Amino acid sequence: MTIAESTPRQRMSAPGEGEDHLINNTDSEIELVPPGSITAEQTGRFTFLPVNGAAFVMQVMHPVIGDVVGKYSVFRTDPGGRAIRSIDSVLRWVYGGEEALAEGKRLRKMHQPLQMKNAQGKHISALNPEAYQWVIATAFPTTLSAGPLLIGREFDGKERQEIFRDNRRIAKIVQVPMKGYPESIEEFDEYFDDFIENKLVAHEVALELIAQMRQAPPIPESVPAALRPAAIKAAKIATSPIQNLNYLTTVGVMDPRVREILGLSWSDREQRDLERMHRVIRRSYKVLPERLTYFPLAYHARRHHAAILAMKKRENAGAAYHVRERQD
Template sequence: MRTTSEPVPLTPGTILWDIAGDVRLLLSLPAALVLQVAHPAVGAGVDDHSVFRTDPWGRAERSLESFQLWVYGGDRAIEEGRRLRRLHRAIRGTDAHGRPYHALTPAYYAWVHATAFPVFLRAARYLSRPLSPEEERRLYAELLQLGAVLGIDERDMPPTPEDFWPYFDAMVRDQLERTAVAGELLDPRRPVPPPPGAGPLLRRLWPVLRPPLARLHVFVTVGLLPPVARERLGLRWTPRDERRLRRFGALVRTLVPLLPERLRFLPVARAARSAHR
């Protein structure tokens, strides 16, 4: 039996249950990742301890599956939150400025989680539909609930959306920078191998396909960053870029709802939705 002090997993009917398993998440998560690693401590932790360079596809798959468990895993979400904290205990070192860091420092761990809110809002605006003010409040409350599942103390997160934005602006202004890892993630020339299990044809075509796919990936990532973060990271964004992103978003909004469920939702979410029905 769960005690009153234990976190409560998310359930069907929440906003996160509806959006966190949609394939459009694959377009929005990279922007959140850039915000995360633009923090010097987080960027140093990824630089020193992650395999994102040597195993980019495997690293992305494991992170995505973990995130899906947070939302759709029920009691498994709580164990996944505990597992992540155990995993992060050993992640420590010195950042590019010579300052010590530890992954479980509350401010750093909370920042990683906090980046979801602005990116979810921007993704909804461009790729699905803007959330109403009431839905924004519900989403933020759900993210606080999810933070508890991950072991984030409520004192380390702003309590309301109104408190969040001054916190976010101060973090961007005073903490974020174009770290080495952020720079790599924003570089369309970053070498990425073909996906594991790619057939002979895809492997042969990969040198031709990778550059335009990489440019699109970086373009959408930069577009979904909050403007204040783009400015802080020295990223160029023109009115023409904005028009292109809006056209791309309109295409995504039109096509994704037409997909069959097996293509529209990620595997963990699809299984959870099926079990709920």
């Protein structure tokens, strides 16, 4: 869904007072994502973008989300800007500290006006509880499916539990109504199967997003008409490798049943190409400095966390004062 600029954190009031009836989780109920967690490590990397893209496509396969995004989102006219603003928001959830709480409340209130009548004349809202839950839920299966690409193997049982725990933490941060939200991986599996079998559709917005990944980025209107054909060709050539990585990752991490709903094929060759690309990326991550592989907020948050850990290590190595034990 569309992400706007941040607004100052607002006071929590009693339910029903002003706009605060939109707030589902009080600050005391919310736990922040640990800076050393798998979620924090993976979300901060540039390679998170196409995995996030897979989640976004799955989100708009829910009819309510698809309709609302189709009417209100700027993904058609400003796809790059929408992606940047979305990742800005996600990074604040994970790395923002107290700002994560403010961002979650801002998002909840920002989505309140996004209401409309669908093609059947039924009133729908971006704050539909089932739809709002699904937005955050999609991150869990896409992250697990991306494990072999991101870390070179499947996440083990303990890691899966940690990722699920942080998914619930993020759900509370962004003010998802938690009634009915899966409380265990076993419950999530049933929840996910139900969505695939009974709720997701090949929404036109999802198909537009997939098609958009194969297209060159839009050329600014300021480019003269005579130069536009050459500019479009140059943009297509320049962005082709990134577009290919984005498309293959987005489609590759989807559950095969989701691809089937969308009518997308997936070949052995595409799977090999996807794995080859991410092998190169994983090797690059081992030698490149973090400043070149992490989003700026993530990079500085990780440096801050590393500095704190170093201080604790020094603290445990010796005492600042030597106090002689009392002799009785």
